[in-house]
Amino acid sequence: MIASRIVSVLIVVAAVGWIASGHVIGGSAPEAEPAPAPAVEARPPFAVAVARAEPREHARTVTLSGQTRADRRAQATTRASGTVVELAVRRGVRVETGDVIAVLSDEAREAQVSQATARLEQAREQAQARLRLIENGTLPALERSGIEADLRAAEAALAQAQAERDRSVVRAPISGIVDAVPAEIGQALQVGDLVAEVISLDPMLVVVEIAERQLGGVRVGDEAQVRLVTGQTATGEVRFVSSRASEGTRTYRVEIGIDNADNAIPDGVTAEARLRLAAVPAAPVPRSALTFSSEGLLGLRIVDDTDHVAFVPVDLVEDGRETIFVSGLPHGAAVIVQGQDFVVDGQRVAPVPMAIAARR
Template sequence: MRILPILAAIALAVILYMAVLERPTLMSFFGADGGDETAEVATEDTAPAPVKDTRVKVVVQKVTAQSIDSAVVLRGQTAAARQVDVRAETSAVVVSEPLRKGAAIEEGQIMCRLDAGTRHAAMTQANAQLAEAKSRVPEAEARVQEAQARLEEAKINQNASSRLKEGGFASTSRVASSDAAVAAAQAGVSSAQSGLSSARAGIEGAQAAVEGAQAELERLVIKAPFSGLLESDTAELGSLLQPGALCATVVQLDPIKLVGYVPESQVNRVKVGAIAGARLAAGGSDVQGRVTFVSRSSDPTTRTFLTEIEVPNPDLAIRDGQTAEILIASAGADAHLVPQSALTLNDEGALGLRVVNDANIVEFYEVVLVRDTVNGVWVTGLPTEANIIVVGQEYVIKGVEVVPTPREVTQ
């Protein structure tokens, strides 16, 4: 019987027993201190559970202010400097050949000529009445002079009668008769003066009739109020025009206007006289002019302000109603380029951005939109350098501590 394998098995069993069940005694026998491990285990078993971090995690992007040319960008259209519908002021038949639309006309050029009818006869009659009224004035003036002479004679007789009565040489009845004669003479003067006033009024009435007849004759010739182009044919030969009927439409395209509407957030940056440029949608040509008008009242629906720009158009290449992208020069400003999705509103409804400061506390800054681009929007109102929240800004408010994570460039 072999004794060595049995002894080896017994020795292995003892070693395993000591290593597993009597490990502290074994470690103490070899001089190792197992109290630390035991204390460590005890400490781990009795230590309180860690506090959960409730701070919101957000993604931030660092932006730095840049100086930009803050031109105001609008989308508008071209408009004729002047456009008018020339209409008839009297009723008559057209006797002139029509001018075709597109024709260039000069100021004062005849567009429609109407039949005079009996208007010349009415003019002759008015002149005759005026001459008759004027002939009555000398007669009325003579009557006034005659009445004034009678009044002077009556006053002399009245004076003489009064003196004779004082001397006892005239009776009371004679004095009374003299007074009555003076009163009658004064009435005659008043009547003569009334006749003179009536004669002069007749002249004025006759003169008004002459001027009315002359104006009626002038209405028969309808002229262009300014130089431009005909936008429609003039009235056809033989057609009857009533008062208010259209003769033709005239437009002036030199200079031409660019019309656009400025948002209320940018209207204070647009000044009359500022240089402005535009690119027309048709042909892509560029034009330049100056701002001539900025409305003081906004459109009640869109809250935007009408702006007009005058542009030279000597060759009439720009048409009325073309779409145009307008840029109006404005003073430069320091602004930040930020993602449009980062914009948010605070409790008061103000537009702005939420920013994380150096202490990881959220702050809110109101901003003003300067320009919109494909890469984001340019805004003002932020510090020179700022860490704006681009993800999670809707879940935090001002004064909250957050855990910021920088946004990668590739994002």
């Protein structure tokens, strides 16, 4: 037992000594080199469909809502006081300038005309008698000028009386359609009271409001296509463009004149006018290509010459259902039309022409 224990101890001591001798004699063992990391396979760039932007002169079209308005409207008012004894018109009839609309009664004016007529007759008879006396030499020739002056004064008095009597006749101020007749027979009216309102329907006006950013493209004389809510259509011409904005809407009034010789288009009908604005350089792109930058700007993403993505802000020239026209793009820019929402600025991509991408 004692011998076996001694042998065991010796074996352990020998083993420890052998291990220790390796460190002492041979020095520290060299560290093992780290195993090389496995190679990461390179990911191919993201493919996007692109289309070349080709800006060209584009005549924009804008559709504006408004309503018809009579070209002219005027009120037939009284020029003297009196009672309505005759009413020659009714609503809806057509009148020409100067037609009698109503007659007022005033005996005083008729009496003045009768008196002035009588005095004129008297002045004429006296003038004839005195002129004969001048011819006979009974009166001096210098009396001739006085005789003629008296005669002219009597004629002027009659003309004044007749003009005052004519004030009792109310006439149409313009040619058109009688729209309202508030006066009645037997009604006593004062100077300036309304008897009838006349509107001129030919030409008819279509009045619309245009935004300030579109104002520069509208000119007097431009052609416009008009469609009424009644289904009627017409071609008109811009007659007036306001130079002052509306206080409430900041829009500008535009008047379009359309032919209405048959008075078929009434006043106050809702209308829609299509105007072709002045041409501006713009590029057509798919509506779906529009996107927003991180700052919230509206624009398009393009691919530059190094195949990296860049964002370009644009201005909307005309908005269509599928195709829009924008300004601000460089000529020939490669616009991303598919995949623009899956890439970021500065990212390297693989651009594919739209025609090729559509066949895949």
